[in-house]
Amino acid sequence: MYKNKNCGEPNSKDIGSEVIVAGWVNKRRDHGNLIFIDLRDKSGVLQVVFNPEVSSDAHDLASNLRSEWVVQIKGVIVKRISGAENDSISTGSVELQANEIKILNKSKTPPFEISDEIEIDDQTRLAYRFIDLRRPKMQKLFTLRHKITKLIWDYLSDRDFTHIETPILLKSTPEGARDYVVPSRIHPGKFYALPQSPQQLKQILMVSGFDRYFQIARCFRDEDLRADRQPEHTQLDLEMSFVHQDDVMLLVEGLYKHITYEILGNNYKQNDKDFVRLSYEESIERFGTDKPDLRFGMELVTISEELKNTESNVFNHVLNQRGVIRGIVAPGAGHYDRKKTDELIDLAKSSGASGLVYILFDNNFDSIENIKDENYKSPLKKFLNVDVVKGLAKKMSAKPGDMILIVADQENKVNTVLSNLRNFLGEKLNLYDQKEIMFAWVYDFPLFEWDEDLKKWEPAHHVFSSPKTEHLDFLISDPGKVHADLFDLVCNGMEMGSGSIRIHDPNIQKKVFSIIGYKEEEIDDRFGQLIKAFSYGAPPHGGMGLGLDRFIATLAGEKAIREVIAFPKTQSAQDPLFDSPNKISNQQLEELFINLILPDEEEA
């Protein structure tokens, strides 16, 4: 070893002892005769002082040091002089008096400082990821990622789960997203595909008798790029045999509580409570979404009845078209000015609304009972007399100083718009602690969704979820009524993972395929292996796929999953450091029996 102590370790107990440390020069400061450097490694920072009276050779060498040079230093730990202590670092009471220094490697001037305080654009960060990752924040994020993954291993191993690795080179069964494919050299014209998830594999493992499986699994999706998507992501994939929906939910709830508590400690306030459970229908009804953020209230209220007798065309038209009117109350937002209400209208429109009605309450009345005409403003005020507003406010529990937001449209759209407004306002109005973590279950999802464009049923989540036993008859009579043993884990308004009890009866599985309109050949091609396995004694089974990157980012208080991925790709699926993807040689193309057919602008 080039060192016998890490930089972050020495403290007052080490005073007088000789140590050897190695690391990067974080900063150099010359104070007259003395040279100070902060030496950094993974464990922290140690102040080193070069005194020409202690060693003139070391002092001479130190005068050449530049940021990010790699050095090895031998010296004695001494107490810092009074007043020079630094409480913000673990070694702040001591410093290293250097006797010897060896320069292990030099460094060009880095493109940005190794500091958490600076702003750097993403392209530069990724092109110099090896510098970016040296920042203390990034070091902490990957230590956290390690810790969380280890906790998963420990928890599930203790509960008889077996970690089983499944293939990355598989077969293309596109579903939801496009597959990444890999041309075969040995089988001309054929391709492997990278799995979007190990779904069929883990179900086959249950048929193989493994009882309880998990995998920290890499999953691949060739998607058109949206914010914060990555071509490859990591999934905590798990599956259990002989279980009901509740067994899977309780297992995962235990695991996620355990991890969250281990990471956040007493800052995790939900720790001694059960996760809230909402049926899909209740979640939509109360929050307008199946991914409710339960850190705050502001629930959706249906107010069609209260508004059906106004003379507003907006409301009447919608109600005549079998639409609904629903609203939310933004507490304390009655003072919002034009700029702020315009922002809300823009958000409503970008969410699909044709408009947004708001009512702003001032604070000059003591209770809704006593509200007067001068106490509220609204663009639709002429249709909203005091009695109507009083009725609305009572139904919605609005208070003086609040704002009522109203959307009238078809139900799906109303819910989407209000849910987006609710999430936006919840954050804007500081209705919750940003650091709070609040998990919830949403269950009993519908199995199918009607695709109005294709005029056919599509799987709402995926094709493997089991219809609820009491809904089996609807498979034939009315697929839209079939709900499934299908559940999502939601946290702070984000989906953390999706699970279900799976179909294990090959005939029910075939029936589901046929409702979606898969032809015999297609079923055989995509799912033949699963149907075959189901014919040889498949146990009842169920499980979940949980986004690990998202979970880690959430616990770290990071919004973007790329912060917790060591070498993420850009929005255009590139790696600026490795410059991937890149061209391959003609020989490689030939060996794979493929030819490029480039669009015109690429051929030039």
Add this chain to the structure above:
Amino acid sequence: MYKNKNCGEPNSKDIGSEVIVAGWVNKRRDHGNLIFIDLRDKSGVLQVVFNPEVSSDAHDLASNLRSEWVVQIKGVIVKRISGAENDSISTGSVELQANEIKILNKSKTPPFEISDEIEIDDQTRLAYRFIDLRRPKMQKLFTLRHKITKLIWDYLSDRDFTHIETPILLKSTPEGARDYVVPSRIHPGKFYALPQSPQQLKQILMVSGFDRYFQIARCFRDEDLRADRQPEHTQLDLEMSFVHQDDVMLLVEGLYKHITYEILGNNYKQNDKDFVRLSYEESIERFGTDKPDLRFGMELVTISEELKNTESNVFNHVLNQRGVIRGIVAPGAGHYDRKKTDELIDLAKSSGASGLVYILFDNNFDSIENIKDENYKSPLKKFLNVDVVKGLAKKMSAKPGDMILIVADQENKVNTVLSNLRNFLGEKLNLYDQKEIMFAWVYDFPLFEWDEDLKKWEPAHHVFSSPKTEHLDFLISDPGKVHADLFDLVCNGMEMGSGSIRIHDPNIQKKVFSIIGYKEEEIDDRFGQLIKAFSYGAPPHGGMGLGLDRFIATLAGEKAIREVIAFPKTQSAQDPLFDSPNKISNQQLEELFINLILPDEEEA
């Protein structure tokens, strides 16, 4: 849950208690009025008895049961009648008296029995992998795999290693083997490549300051198929900063000892000894290979001197051509008949020898001193008089009843042939316990190998290994003399992994590239990211890549790594269950800007 006990759990303490179990029907036996089934799950087997006097409904249902049906059974644990106990299973003293049975799923007749005793061809095993994996042996292998992987996580986490996931979608930098490539849909004509190992990534992680990294990493190689190779395999990948060769070796030695002892217990006899260390040169000298099997002796001995004065053309010709004569002693093989010696000659020839000379000693003499002409046989006997044979036998410590094997050729060939003969005879002659595990280190490998066909230097292992400091000058004067801080972990004659101290100086790295003959552009293309990283303060670092599948197979006593891979591919890189690789749609091809150019026979 469909069960409150696993099948393998009930024992005499449970007698009288009511349990619910679920699993697969292993066997049904009708004994007059009583029906017995063995119910199987991951944990083991439980005998269930259906007595019409206990429940006629259950008895009726049970009479229909077939192998591999999935059932749930409720009943009472009772003591087996005296004489019916079965010591070979954990539940052998009890049985379940069934009150109720529910058929959860039926099964077609499986293509083979769920038993460790039967022989099945690989194609059938893989096509019905979900049946194959139900066999107790396979269940145990994957439990073992889980346990070993968990031990790695625990051991390395305890020693401050951080598990970091690196990308699967990377850039093609072919090296050693061909890359699997993935066409990009977003960047026409460009490709990702799947990593052959995370080598450059982990070195960049060291430059990023992570200090100690490990990863259970999937690695991909599009190789022409040899026995027991898989397109994807799992590597225990690790890297450490500020270390010397010995630090890496001791860390890995500690880890591998710990795991082996945890798995094998006192059957691991090497546990309290250090791994033997052999320099590359010593290993070649003594065993003819850099992958010596140290479970037995039978070392190679140079006998050029002893044979230089015979009149045999074979020997004289080789010595005149600067070749060598070396040999081994096969203890107790003096009785080998023509068939057995022919087998050895065939092996020698298939290993590249032009011939093999043997001398067979009978047992009719007490010591080599007293050997007479009638005591030995050899095809070359006319050139081998008693004095010569006596000299040989003394040099080689041969004893009455032994066989001496002699190969004369250029040194490399002699070593290869004798090493193969040694491994073959070591097993044939039962010179060691098949279950013994014996690790060793081979170190100080040469950095380059002269490629006689290409007339150029090639990397002996890989291009990132650091020349030994004292050999740096040879980089210019004589690359063949450069040895590196490069070491292999060897076990029972197999390479378990390879490691090295890496180059961290961009100039030395460039020098090594230039000796291999890489052009500037090529260096930039393949290694640009690493050279760039090295320019910004790279610490001294080193690490290893260790084949996890091979290690697990070795501890399990399995010869083939596909036994410890859940869904392995065949020798032609296919998966018979999923039928991968397979065709993709024209739309997929179009989206990827590629066209198939199939060989004639494929177009038909």
